[in-house]
Amino acid sequence: MSNDTQTTISIFSADDIASHLSELGALLRACVDDGASIGFVLPFSVDDSRAFFSNNVLPAVRLGKRVLLVAYKNDRIAGSGQLDFDTPPNQPHRAEVRKLLVHPDFRRQGIAKVIMAELERVAGQLGRSLITLDTRTGDKAEPLYASLGYNTAGIIPGYCRDPFEDRLDSTTVMYKSL
Template identity: 65%
Template sequence: MTHEPVRIVSLSADEAARHLPALAVLLHACVHDGASVGFVLPFPPAEAEAFWRDKVLPPLRAGGRVLLVARQGERLAGTVQLVIDTPPNQPHRAEAAKLLVDPALRRRGIGRALMAALEERARAAGRSLITLDTRTGDRAEPLYVALGYATAGVIPGYCRDPFTDRLEATTIMFKALPEMLQAEPLQVISSSSAR
C-alpha cells in the first residue's frame, strides 16, 4: 500500500488559528487513544480547541514557540511544538512538547519526521540542547531513544492516567544536538510558501 509523502510545515499563529478545528480534532483523537499529554477524560472537543487557542497561539504570536505540523496530502497527520521561550540562563536550550500523531497514521515515520524537523528548527534558533518529558513506558519513549535522546531520570507519580485516577511516572529526556551536517537538510517550509 502506498502513502502520500509527508510534508512538515511550520505554521504561524494566524495560520494555526485558521486550522484550529483540525488541530483540535487531532488532539482530541490522541487523548482518546490514551496519549498522556496533559488531559484526562472526559475531554470534549471544545476543550481541545481551547487548548490551541488559549495555550498555544499566544506564545506562538510572541515568538516563544514554533508549531510544526505534518501533512499527508491535505490531512493533518501530526504536530509537535518547539518551545524556545527559555530563561536568560538557558539560551542554548529548547523543549520538545506535545508530539501528536493521528492514531490512524501511526508507525509510518510521521513522529520521526516531526522530531527531525524540530531538531533542525532548534539548530536554526541557535539551540544545542533539547529536553522533553514523556510518560514512562509510553509509545513515544522508544522513538525518542532511537533518535538519540538520553534519560535524565524518572519522576514517579508525576501525571494522572487519561482514563483513571492512577498516577504514572514520567521520564525526563534530553539530547545534545550535533553540529549541522552538510548533507541535504530536511525540507521544512512555511505553509504560506507551500501553496
C-alpha cells in the same frame, strides 16, 4: 519545510493556527481518546482541544516563543509537534519538545520521526544546542525518543494523572545535545 514520502511538514504561524483550530483540535482529541498522556484527562471535549490551541499555543507562537510544526499526509493533518524556546536567561541554549502528536490513523508511518527531525533542525537554526522533553514512562514514545538519540536524565514517579484511570503515572525526562 521538509518532505518525506507524502508527509509534508509546515511551520504554522498564529494565523495558520487560527484558521485550522478545528483540525488541530480534532488531532489533539483523537490522541487523548487513544490514551496519549499529554496533559489532558477524560472527559475531554473538542472545545477543550480547540481551546488549548487558541489559548496556549497560538499566543506563544504569536509572541515568538514557540514553533508549531504540522505534518500533512494525504491532505490531512496527520501530526504536530511544538518547540518551546521560552527559556530563562541562563538557558538560551535550550529548547523543549512539547506535545508530539500523531493521529492514530497515521501511526507507524514514520511521521513522529520526521516531525522530531524538523524540530531539531529548527532548534539548531534558533541557536539551541540542547533539547529536553518528557514522556510517560513505558509509553510507546519512550523507545522512539531513545532511537533518535535522546538520553534518559531520570524518572519522576507519580508525575501525572493517567488520562483514563484514577492513578498517577511516572514520567521519563530525556535530553539530546545537538
